[in-house]
Amino acid sequence: MSVTPLFSAARNAMDRAYAPYSRFPVGAALKTETGAIHAGCNIENASFPEGWCAETSALSHLVMAGGGKVKEIAVVAEKMPRIMPCGGCRQRLSEFVADDAVLHLCDLDGVVETVPFSAVFPLGFTFEDGK
Template sequence: MNPTEAQWQALLDAARAAREKAYAPYSHFHVGAALLDEAGRVHAGCNVENAAYPEGVCAEAGALSGLVLAGGQQIVAAVVVGEGTEPVTPCGGCRQKLREFAGATLPIRIADSQGWRAEHTLAALLPASFGPTHLMMKKDGRDAP
C-alpha cells in the first residue's frame, strides 16, 4: 500500500500535534511521530523524558504502543517531526522497533515546523536488519534462512 498525499498530510499533522505534547524538561528536544497501519489508521506518539535519563520513551515507541493497542500489525508509513540543523531521524533503538512491524521498504518521512526535510526507507536507515523472520523456524526444525 502506497500512502496517498492526504495520508501523508494526516501523518504530518498528527506528528506535529504529538510533538507539541512532548514532555522534554531536560533536553528540551521535542519529537512527534505518527504511523499509518495496514487498516489506514494513524497512531501518534511523543517523546516522554524521565529524570532517570535512559528511562524515557521515544515518540516512535509511543506511536508503536498505540498501533499495537488498536490491533495494528503492520506499519505502512511513518513520519517523524523534530527541530534540528539536520533532519531528525529515528534513533537506532526506534529503527529496530519499527523493523518489528515493517519491512525494508517502509517509507519514513522526516519533517519539521517548516515542512518535509527528508525521506528514507527503513532499509536505508537500518541496513541488513535483524527482524522477526530471523527467529522463525522451518517445519522440519531447522533455522529459517
C-alpha cells in the same frame, strides 16, 4: 499520496512531548496499511535515559489499537530538521514495518525528504536471528 494528515499527527504529538530535561520535543506518527494513524511523543523522566522516544510511544498506540503493518512513518523535532529515529527505535519499528515502508523526514513545516525504511535500517535483527 498526501502525507499531510500523517505529518500533522506527528507535529501535534511533538507539541505534547514531555521533555523537561532535554528540552528536545519529538513527535512521530505511523500509518498502517489500513490507513489508521497512531502518533506518539517523547516522554522523559528524571532517571535519564529511561524515557520513551516518540517512535516507541507511537508503537505503543499501534499495538494497543490492535496492531497492523506500518506503511509510512513521519518524525518531526522542534530543534532538528530531518531528524532520524535512533538505532533502538529503528529496531523497534522494524518489527512492524511493511517491506515497502517509507520514512518521512520532516521539519516544522512538513516533509523534507522521504526514504525507504530499508535504506535506513538494512540489516536489523530478525526473529530468525534469535533462534
